[in-house]
Amino acid sequence: MTQRTRVKICGLRSAEHVHAAVAAGADALGFVFYPPSPRAITPDAAAELVALVPPFVQTVGLVVNPDPAELQQWVQTSGVDMLQFHGDETPEFCAQVCQQMSQRIGLPFFKAIRMKPGLDLEAELPQWHAARGILLDAWHPDLPGGTGEQFDWANVPERWRSRIILAGGLTPNNVGQAIRTVQPYAVDVSGGVEAQKGVKDTARIQAFLAAVRQEDNRHDRQ
Numbered sequence: 094m095t096q097r098t099r100v101k102i103c104g105l106r107s108a109e110h111v112h113a114a115v116a117a118g119a120d121a122l123g124f125v126f127y128p129p130s131p132r133a134i135t136p137d138a139a140a141e142l143v144a145l146v147p148p149f150v151q152t153v154g155l156v157v158n159p160d161p162a163e164l165q166q167w168v169q170t171s172g173v174d175m176l177q178f179h180g181d182e183t184p185e186f187c188a189q190v191c192q193q194m195s196q197r198i199g200l201p202f203f204k205a206i207r208m209k210p211g212l213d214l215e216a217e218l219p220q221w222h223a224a225r226g227i228l229l230d231a232w233h234p235d236l237p238g239g240t241g242e243q244f245d246w247a248n249v250p251e252r253w254r255s256r257i258i259l260a261g262g263l264t265p266n267n268v269g270q271a272i273r274t275v276q277p278y279a280v281d282v283s284g285g286v287e288a289q290k291g292v293k294d295t296a297r298i299q300a301f302l303a304a305v306r307q308e309d310n311r312h313d314r315q
């Protein structure tokens with residue numbers, strides 16, 4: 094028997110949708126600390142939402158090329174459990190700032206890698222040994238993420254697939270096919286569960302989680 098597919102819902106900004114995502118069975122909830130994003134939230138507002146999250150559901154702060162001092166403040170204020178670096182951060186930067194924030198074991202983080210044409214994933218991935226996970230997202234020339242665009246899932250090397258968090262243009266309609274093709278550790282969605290940019294939709298969150306479970310059940314993943 095293989096493991097079920099974990100699900101992260103990203104870009105939450107209201108108590109209603111935090112409750113909806115938790116009730117639908119999400120494993121992780123993302124809060125976007127990147128001011129240019131339509132899903133951006135302040136650390137203070139995120140703290141109010143983090144306080145609503147029950148145990149065993151993880152809270153993730155999404156950041157893009159953050160200033161270390163500012164990042165420390167965001168983490169302390171919001172109380173998120175871990176970080177998602179979604180910019181051009183290096184492995185050394187991520188490991189160092191996370192270590193500084195939590196001296197004993199380091200704050201856990203995962204790294205988003207955007208699938209730019211020509212990227213050599215086999216060379217890139219081993220550099221991220223300090224990361225708890227790797228998220229793969231579509232590459233866009235002007236935006237760091239949350240684009241709603243898909244990349245070619247066939248480009249995910251076979252031997253990394255079971256450790257990947259798959260993102261980029263996932264929706265309730267295509268997530269089953271994505272899981273069938275890649276068999277990732279987890280999937281991450283933002284735009285695909287929104288009514289409009291920056292506004293989540295409870296019915297779409299439920300439909301996304303239901304589609305993941307349906308696909309998992311087909312293969313007896315629990």
Ligand SMILES: O=C(O)c1ccccc1N[C@@H]1O[C@H](COP(=O)(O)O)[C@@H](O)[C@H]1O
Pocket residue numbers: 103104123125127130131132155157179228230237238239240241242260261262263281282283284285
């Ligand atoms: O959501 C955003 O606005 C965002 C901004 C900057 C970097 C990443 C962002 N979101 C992440 O992008 C991927 C894919 O999103 P989508 O499902 O295609 O909309 C996902 O990991 C979000 O966490």
